[in-house]
Amino acid sequence: MCGIGGKLYFDPTRPVEREVLERMNAAQAHRGPDDAGIYCQGPIGLAHRRLSIIDLSPAGHQPMANEDGTVWIVFNGEIYNFQELRSRLAGRGHRFRSQTDTEVLLHLYEEHGVQCLQYLRGMFAFAIWDGPRRQLFLARDRLGKKPLCYQRDGEALRFASEVKAILQDPAVDARPDPAGISHYLTYGYVPSPGSAFQGVRKLPPAHYLLWRLSAAAQAGDGTLEVVRYWRLRRDRKREHTEEEWCREILARLEEAVRLRLVSDVPLGAFLSGGIDSSLVVALMSRASGGVVKTFSIGFEEPEYDELRYARLVAERYATDHHELVVRPDAVAILPKLAWHYDEPFGDSSAVPTYYVAQMTRQYVTVALNGDAGDENFGGYDRYVASLLALSFDRWPAAGLLRQGIRWGLALWPSPGGRRSLRSRGRRFLEGLTEQPERRYARWFCHFYGDRKEELCRPEFRAAWGQDDALDVLLTAYRQSDGADFLDATLGVDAALYLPDDLLVKVDIASMAHSLEARSPFLDHEFMEFAATIPSDLKVRGRVKKYILKRALAGLLPEGILHRPKMGFGVPIDHWFRHELRELAYDTLLGPRCLARGYFRPEILQRLLDEHTRGTANWHYLLWNLLMLELWHRTYVDGDGELADRRRTADRAASPAR
Numbered sequence: 001m002c003g004i005g006g007k008l009y010f011d012p013t014r015p016v017e018r019e020v021l022e023r024m025n026a027a028q029a030h031r032g033p034d035d036a037g038i039y040c041q042g043p044i045g046l047a048h049r050r051l052s053i054i055d056l057s058p059a060g061h062q063p064m065a066n067e068d069g070t071v072w073i074v075f076n077g078e079i080y081n082f083q084e085l086r087s088r089l090a091g092r093g094h095r096f097r098s099q100t101d102t103e104v105l106l107h108l109y110e111e112h113g114v115q116c117l118q119y120l121r122g123m124f125a126f127a128i129w130d131g132p133r134r135q136l137f138l139a140r141d142r143l144g145k146k147p148l149c150y151q152r153d154g155e156a157l158r159f160a161s162e163v164k165a166i167l168q169d170p171a172v173d174a175r176p177d178p179a180g181i182s183h184y185l186t187y188g189y190v191p192s193p194g195s196a197f198q199g200v201r202k203l204p205p206a207h208y209l210l211w212r213l214s215a216a217a218q219a220g221d222g223t224l225e226v227v228r229y230w231r232l233r234r235d236r237k238r239e240h241t242e243e244e245w246c247r248e249i250l251a252r253l254e255e256a257v258r259l260r261l262v263s264d265v266p267l268g269a270f271l272s273g274g275i276d277s278s279l280v281v282a283l284m285s286r287a288s289g290g291v292v293k294t295f296s297i298g299f300e301e302p303e304y305d306e307l308r309y310a311r312l313v314a315e316r317y318a319t320d321h322h323e324l325v326v327r328p329d330a331v332a333i334l335p336k337l338a339w340h341y342d343e344p345f346g347d348s349s350a351v352p353t354y355y356v357a358q359m360t361r362q363y364v365t366v367a368l369n370g371d372a373g374d375e376n377f378g379g380y381d382r383y384v385a386s387l388l389a390l391s392f393d394r395w396p397a398a399g400l401l402r403q404g405i406r407w408g409l410a411l412w413p414s415p416g417g418r419r420s421l422r423s424r425g426r427r428f429l430e431g432l433t434e435q436p437e438r439r440y441a442r443w444f445c446h447f448y449g450d451r452k453e454e455l456c457r458p459e460f461r462a463a464w465g466q467d468d469a470l471d472v473l474l475t476a477y478r479q480s481d482g483a484d485f486l487d488a489t490l491g492v493d494a495a496l497y498l499p500d501d502l503l504v505k506v507d508i509a510s511m512a513h514s515l516e517a518r519s520p521f522l523d524h525e526f527m528e529f530a531a532t533i534p535s536d537l538k539v540r541g542r543v544k545k546y547i548l549k550r551a552l553a554g555l556l557p558e559g560i561l562h563r564p565k566m567g568f569g570v571p572i573d574h575w576f577r578h579e580l581r582e583l584a585y586d587t588l589l590g591p592r593c594l595a596r597g598y599f600r601p602e603i604l605q606r607l608l609d610e611h612t613r614g615t616a617n618w619h620y621l622l623w624n625l626l627m628l629e630l631w632h633r634t635y636v637d638g639d640g641e642l643a644d645r646r647r648t649a650d651r652a653a654s655p656a657r
Helices: 018-027 082-091 101-119 178-187 242-259 275-288 307-316 330-340 350-361 373-377 381-393 398-411 421-432 436-444 449-455 458-463 471-478 485-495 497-511 524-530 546-551 572-577 581-588 591-595 601-613 619-636 640-656
Strands: 002-009 035-041 044-050 071-079 122-130 135-140 149-152 156-160 200-202 207-213 222-228 267-270 293-299 320-326 366-368 516-518
Touching (some): 002 018, 002 071, 002 122, 018 035, 018 044, 044 122, 071 101, 082 101, 101 122, 101 135, 101 207, 178 449, 178 619, 242 275, 242 524, 242 546, 267 275, 267 350, 275 307, 275 373, 293 350, 307 320, 320 350, 330 581, 330 619, 373 524, 373 546, 381 485, 436 471, 449 601, 471 485, 485 497, 497 516, 572 581, 572 601, 572 619, 581 601, 581 619, 591 619
Parallel strands (some): 267 293, 366 516
Antiparallel strands (some): 002 044, 035 044, 071 122, 122 135, 149 200, 207 222
């Protein structure tokens, strides 16, 4: 796990500035504290920070070249089938100088070109400069576990694991993109390929980018293409008995876990107390034969605390268990989150993820987790709600009932928020007035429809072009090959919410502490298998993850298998009424925030007042707005953490001058 960066001038006679590459490396030092390297040759420059996981020797130094120095690579991630690929390549005459998966990938590219992607099983983002072909090849793994962003203008193409590295080039300005911010308000994240910065793009999962300089070698003469190389198919359902499904689920998960135990450094596991992370710990214990180190986060507020469930699993498998109770220190943590996440990021579970990664890194360098279990097997309450609503849609009098619901909602004041039974009931009824795709969006999104329109000033709405932010989600539905609506929804979440929210959250939080996170449920072969399971085996009535729970019988305590899902919730509703109250008022109603011209101050005031009085729960929306403003202060205004990091980058780059 590492940090990569680079720059390519389109004019082949213009040399890349080594100082820019040094600054890129300094900005991403947290991603790779063990080593740093630069390759700078004419118009191309590659930068790398290394977190040593496989082959800790200097032979793993990057950028890495082939034997004659004509092809160079910088790589971030893990290729879990690299030993098998190495044997094949050796049989075809390739010679190796290290034990790394990076060198395997380099030779695989020599053998197959861009088609090397078809052979890879793992998580990755990499850049390969092919001198003889005069081309730059960037690629990202199928599910989007490893990040890769880029920026192109008339002179150059820049790329990096994190946007902050691209911004180290003085030629790049940090300007907010109104369309990206509009999408952030709706989803709580900016969906790829967009970003919150004008001119910066994120390479989507399962895509590669190829820039070819022309043979004529004229300045600025070349071609850029972004190509999708894989898609998760959902139209290949298979027929099995439930017992056969259960056996295959366990066998495939055992393989995915076993592959992720290959490491030359200590490893452990995040243990939330939910089904998915608990299963990973159980399978790790069976596969390793040793004591597994586990790490859990808890809260003082009992309705959010899952430590007691994590302890059940830790005791069952006699793990070396570590716990931390999170007590918010807003002054310390929020500027760090704004810095590390590059873009405004509205998922408040980034807070416990950051803390659990920080604790885990004190003991191990690699941690397995249970990410993607919900998207593979239907683990969210909103899936059950969708099925209930579809039943309503089939009623003969559904049209008349919808009109009655609209009239009733107009007379029923909104309680606000999401967590209370009353507010969730209203949200469900509101959804019944919509078509299924927009209904799901209403349950899923933060600011949407009238709520977004009343918050945002007309000038801001005009700046983002009045595009419907829901088009991203609705397009994903239109492109789905799911067998039914639930199946399509699982695919939409795997295409949007999973890579742009959940995986970003874990990658950034873990790499902030130089910790590698591995996700067995995200093994692409396992996900292809899970997509063949009929959706009625995933959500049955009100039972979520039906077939997965059957497969796990006997592996996990009953108290884990059948307890209600909590998610990785954070007590920000409490925090905004207490620890974060003053900060929220001062920040959102302060002159700097209001001067940006995005929001109506009276609406901001109302959201804050209603929440702090306890007459509504607007904590998700307030967190969304608070992180947006802190992002502006960090990246657009250049305050705090950004200024400190720039000074660090200047000091790191100064020896190169």
